[in-house]
Structure formats: structure tokens, C-alpha cells
Amino acid sequence: MDDPQADRSIVPSQGVHIVLDREFLQGDAAIMIPKTSDGRVLFAVPWHDKVVVGTTDTLVENESLEPRALDEEIDFILNTASLYLTRKPSRGDVKSIFAGLRPLTATNNKQTKDISRSHKILVSLSGLITVVGGKWTTYRKMGEDVIDRAVMVGNLPERSSVTKQLPIHGAIELEDVDDPLYFYGSDRKYIEEIIQEDETLAEKIHPSLNVIKAEVVWAARAEMARTVEDVLARRTRALFLDAAASIQMAPLVAQLLAKVLAHNESWQQQQIADYTQLANGYRLL
Ligand SMILES: Cc1cc2nc3c(=O)[nH]c(=O)nc-3n(C[C@H](O)[C@H](O)[C@H](O)COP(=O)(O)OP(=O)(O)OC[C@H]3O[C@@H](n4cnc5c(N)ncnc54)[C@H](O)[C@@H]3O)c2cc1C
Incomplete structure (x- = not known):
């Protein structure tokens, strides 16, 4: 946008993950399959009472905001993983499926899996700094590289970084991953205070997922959650752990949000409809 003539600087590469029940994985350790039929690596990683399996690497010509898994990507993951899991997963066993786009830095005519995953910093004539x-993990x-470049380009005063030793949200201190407040790390004490205000907020929203009502109240009060999607996709990970269960949670989440944010019944209905449409894209129907 800064330079309408600029070459496209990224190649979107699609990667798909699926989530299965934990019983598909033997033991507590993650599996890395270093050689697969098409030369990629595949991971199966335990996550709460589920296992995440992925990924793929597919060059995408027309990217969208909600990328969707291709049939051949689903087949590749299910077939390859089946050789290493306790039994062969079928499409019906998939609790959630999601696709993401890696913004790889563009190079000519390489297969996406061979393109460097390292970042690149571009400085345009106007001084706009872009990291692609x-x-x-990096x-x-x-x-650091962007800040160093900004200091140079903008002739800014040099200062030492304060982030190098900064802990990441305290979550590393928690050991029990089945604890409903696991995602909240250092915020859990505030959620516990909310439960003291109203004990019914300690109730789970859905029997098969570890998400309690107080988390929704906290997300709305303190984490800028404004929609059902904010809560179920980004503040908790319900959408990615079990898409069908998350759809069943939507009405109660909408009701809890509406109370904190002072919305009416028609807002709730619209939220439920919007969320259901989105989450259906994370189910293998
Ligand atoms: C398939 C795949 C595999 C990958 N594998 C690895 C790997 O093995 N190792 C590694 O280190 N990295 C990997 N990455 C890269 C890694 O996922 C990203 O670098 C990282 O997630 C970037 O974090 P972020 O917070 O900047 O952005 P994101 O994680 O993309 O977070 C942005 C968030 O903002 C939300 N959002 C966007 N717009 C709005 C809006 N208008 N309102 C509210 N919310 C909004 C999005 O929903 C999203 O949750 C992989 C990426 C993909 C796609």
C-alpha cells in the first residue's frame, strides 16, 4: 500500500492441523515423523486431553481470511498419522480442523517447503519498515531486528532492551494442563476473585471442555473480548479443541458476554449465528 508498484513480498503457504482425542496417541510424548510420502515432517503433539496432528505445506494462489483445508491435505494427515497412532483416525474422529497461511518471504520458483522460514526486513523509500x-520461535x-533497524532509519536514541528476561505470561509455572485456568497463567488469581463474587461462575460451560463461566466474564472485563468468537477462538481454545462442542457453548457465552457488555437479546442471537457459521468451517462434516 505504501508503494503500489512494489513486488509482492510474500508467498502464502497453507498448513493444516487436525485435533483428535488423546486416546489416539500412545503415551505422553509427542511424535515427530521425519520422513513422509511427500518429504515433509509430520507432528503429533499432546494438547490437553487431545492431540494435534499436522501439518501440510501447500502453495496458495488466492489467499482468504478464513483458509480451508483441501481434501488431499486431510487425507495426507490422516493416512500418514494412522501408521503411528493407536488406530486409524477417520474423518468422523476429527474434533477440529484448521488451516493457516505462513507468510513466507518470496523467492523465485521454489516449492514452498524449500523456501526459507527466516524473516526479512524491508525499508521503503518513505521510511516504512516491514517485517515479513x-x-x-524467532x-x-x-x-530485535526491527527495532535496531528503526533506530538506524529513524535516527532514534539507543536504549537497552527490557524484554530479554521478561517471562511469558507466567504460564510456564503451571504444571497441570487439565486445570481449566491453565491458559490464564498469571491472571488466574483475578478469575478466582470473580468466582468469589458469584460461585455459579465456577461451573463448566460444556462437559467435554475445561472452560468455566468466570473465564468469559474475565475475558470481557479485562481482555477486550467483544464477541463470542473472541472468547471461544482466542481467549480460550475451545474452537480448536472441539469445534462441535464450542458451537454448543455459544449461547451461554453470548449470554455471559451480554451481561457484562450490556447487549440485548438480538445481539446474542446474531453472535450465535455468526459464531456457528465460522465454527462449522472447523468441523469435518
Ligand atoms: C501452518 C503453520 C505452521 C507453523 N509452524 C510453526 C512452527 O513449527 N514453529 C514456529 O515457530 N512458527 C510456526 N508458524 C508460525 C507461527 O504460527 C506465527 O509466527 C505466529 O503464530 C505469529 O504470531 P502472532 O501473534 O504475530 O500472530 P497470530 O498467531 O496470527 O495471531 C493474530 C491473532 O489476531 C487475531 N485477529 C486478526 N484480526 C483480528 C481482528 N480484526 N479482531 C480481533 N482479532 C483479530 C487472529 O484471529 C489471531 O488470533 C506456523 C504457522 C503456520 C500457519
Whole structure:
């Protein structure tokens, strides 16, 4: 947008993950399958009472905001994983399926799995600084490189970083991953205070997922959750753990949000409809 003539600087590469019940994985350790039929690696990683299996690497020509898994990606994951799991998973066993796009830095004519996953920093003539590509595990290095470049380009005063020793949200201190407040790390004491205000908020929203009502109240009061999707996709991970269960949770989540945020009945109905439509895309129907 800064330079309408600029070459496209990323290649979107789609990756799909599926979530299965934990019983498909033998033991507590993650599995990494280093060689698969098409040369990719595949992971099966325990996550709460589920297991996440993925991923794929598919060049995408027309990217969308809600990318969808292709049939061949689903077949590849299910077939490859079946060789290493306790039994062969069928499509009906998939609790949630989600696709993401890796914003890989563009290079000519390479297969996406061969394109570098490292990041690149671009500075345009106007001085706009752009960081493309990169990974979660390198986020701090990406940040450091961008700040260093900004200091140089903008002639800013040099200062020492304060983030290098910063703990990530305290979640690492928690050991019991089946604890409903696991996601909240250092915020859990505030959620416990909410439960003291009203004991019914300690109730689970759905029997098969560890999410309690007080988490919704906390998300709305303190974490800027404004929609049912904010709560079920991003503040908790219900959508990714069990999409069908998360749809059943939507009415109660809408009701709890409406109370904190002063919304009416028609807002709740619209929220439930919007969320159901989104979450249906995470089910293998
Ligand atoms: C398939 C795949 C596999 C990957 N594998 C690895 C790996 O093995 N190792 C690794 O280090 N990295 C990996 N990555 C990269 C890693 O996932 C990203 O680097 C990381 O998630 C980026 O974090 P982020 O917080 O910047 O953005 P995101 O994780 O994308 O978070 C952005 C959030 O903002 C939300 N959002 C967007 N717009 C709005 C809006 N308008 N209102 C409210 N919310 C909004 C989105 O829903 C999303 O939750 C992988 C990526 C993909 C797609």
C-alpha cells in the first residue's frame, strides 16, 4: 500500500492441523515423523486431553481470511498419522480442523517447503519498515531486528532492551494442563476473585471442555473480548479443541458476554449465528 508498484513480498503457504482425542496417541510424548510420502515432517503433539496432528505445506494462489483445508491435505494427515497412532483416525474422529497461511518471504520458483522460514526486513523509500516471514520461535529476534533497524532509519536514541528476561505470561509455572485456568497463567488469581463474587461462575460451560463461566466474564472485563468468537477462538481454545462442542457453548457465552457488555437479546442471537457459521468451517462434516 505504501508503494503500489512494489513486488509482492510474500508467498502464502497453507498448513493444516487436525485435533483428535488423546486416546489416539500412545503415551505422553509427542511424535515427530521425519520422513513422509511427500518429504515433509509430520507432528503429533499432546494438547490437553487431545492431540494435534499436522501439518501440510501447500502453495496458495488466492489467499482468504478464513483458509480451508483441501481434501488431499486431510487425507495426507490422516493416512500418514494412522501408521503411528493407536488406530486409524477417520474423518468422523476429527474434533477440529484448521488451516493457516505462513507468510513466507518470496523467492523465485521454489516449492514452498524449500523456501526459507527466516524473516526479512524491508525499508521503503518513505521510511516504512516491514517485517515479513518469520516464525513464532524467532519472534524476539524478529522484534530485535526491527527495532535496531528503526533506530538506524529513524535516527532514534539507543536504549537497552527490557524484554530479554521478561517471562511469558507466567504460564510456564503451571504444571497441570487439565486445570481449566491453565491458559490464564498469571491472571488466574483475578478469575478466582470473580468466582468469589458469584460461585455459579465456577461451573463448566460444556462437559467435554475445561472452560468455566468466570473465564468469559474475565475475558470481557479485562481482555477486550467483544464477541463470542473472541472468547471461544482466542481467549480460550475451545474452537480448536472441539469445534462441535464450542458451537454448543455459544449461547451461554453470548449470554455471559451480554451481561457484562450490556447487549440485548438480538445481539446474542446474531453472535450465535455468526459464531456457528465460522465454527462449522472447523468441523469435518
Ligand atoms: C501452518 C503453520 C505452521 C507453523 N509452524 C510453526 C512452527 O513449527 N514453529 C514456529 O515457530 N512458527 C510456526 N508458524 C508460525 C507461527 O504460527 C506465527 O509466527 C505466529 O503464530 C505469529 O504470531 P502472532 O501473534 O504475530 O500472530 P497470530 O498467531 O496470527 O495471531 C493474530 C491473532 O489476531 C487475531 N485477529 C486478526 N484480526 C483480528 C481482528 N480484526 N479482531 C480481533 N482479532 C483479530 C487472529 O484471529 C489471531 O488470533 C506456523 C504457522 C503456520 C500457519
